[in-house]
Amino acid sequence: MSTGPADRGHAGGEGRAALVTGGASGIGAAVVELLAAEGHRVAVVDRDEAALAAVTARVADAGGRATGYCAEVTDGRALREAAEDFTAGSGRLDVLVTSAGIQRYGDVLETSDELWDEVLAVNVTGVFLAARACLPMLRTARGAVVVVSSVQARASQSDVVAYATSKGALDAFARAMAIDEARHAVRVNTVSPGSVDTPMLRASAERFAAGVPGAASALLSSWGRAHPLGRLATPEEVAAVVSFLAGHGASFVTGEDVRVDGGLLATIPVALPEAAPAGREA
Numbered sequence: 001m002s003t004g005p006a007d008r009g010h011a012g013g014e015g016r017a018a019l020v021t022g023g024a025s026g027i028g029a030a031v032v033e034l035l036a037a038e039g040h041r042v043a044v045v046d047r048d049e050a051a052l053a054a055v056t057a058r059v060a061d062a063g064g065r066a067t068g069y070c071a072e073v074t075d076g077r078a079l080r081e082a083a084e085d086f087t088a089g090s091g092r093l094d095v096l097v098t099s100a101g102i103q104r105y106g107d108v109l110e111t112s113d114e115l116w117d118e119v120l121a122v123n124v125t126g127v128f129l130a131a132r133a134c135l136p137m138l139r140t141a142r143g144a145v146v147v148v149s150s151v152q153a154r155a156s157q158s159d160v161v162a163y164a165t166s167k168g169a170l171d172a173f174a175r176a177m178a179i180d181e182a183r184h185a186v187r188v189n190t191v192s193p194g195s196v197d198t199p200m201l202r203a204s205a206e207r208f209a210a211g212v213p214g215a216a217s218a219l220l221s222s223w224g225r226a227h228p229l230g231r232l233a234t235p236e237e238v239a240a241v242v243s244f245l246a247g248h249g250a251s252f253v254t255g256e257d258v259r260v261d262g263g264l265l266a267t268i269p270v271a272l273p274e275a276a277p278a279g280r281e282a
Helices: 026-037 049-061 076-090 113-141 161-182 199-209 215-225 235-246
Strands: 002-008 017-021 041-046 065-070 095-098 144-148 187-193 257-260
Touching (some): 017 026, 017 076, 017 113, 026 049, 026 235, 041 076, 113 161, 144 235, 199 215
Parallel strands (some): 017 041, 095 144
């Protein structure tokens, strides 16, 4: 594991300490930047060294404190070393946010053993390993865990059998952990975004666009229109909910899943005919 134990930048006042996996891009990066802006000292865990350097630099430029750890979330030893090193430097660990995840496509027959194992290893085992690495410190701090799940834990699109399975498993894992950790005053919740404008979503759009000019943008727009609010979420909108669940304002919230989906799962996809003219029975 390559670590960057020195803080970059300085935040005024004493804040809490948080560790974020998958923190170098997308939702994870938005969480890192928001928590740092709120005064948290943040450990950023990601396998992309260049993106890791970029997000810690942005935090420093904004006056925050971030420490980068280049590690795979499937490496339990690396996660434990990162958590212990960060806690030794910060003196505490109050919050764990697990945002690392991958998307792969295929139905059951199209999903190879290798693809299935890859998705479950990153999306589920990675969360388990991060939680196990951080729980001793979180128990001491009476802290909080926020797991980034997905609406696909509850309703699935086509051809994402491994991904949807992994997100359903995350919801069950978080509920079980919430019950176990309540006696230690550690809260555990999930957030379930709909479609969010992240590099991962854009990569999916490019995959299905197959190089056709403008097709990726059109796909992203159509995915946004599927939500009643008519657009994609931003990573910052998800990060705001993560921050709430991690904070003192949610002190009596545990075992909960909060959807950040623009009304997607509230929708019955049946289009009614246009309303009848005034004065006529509908």
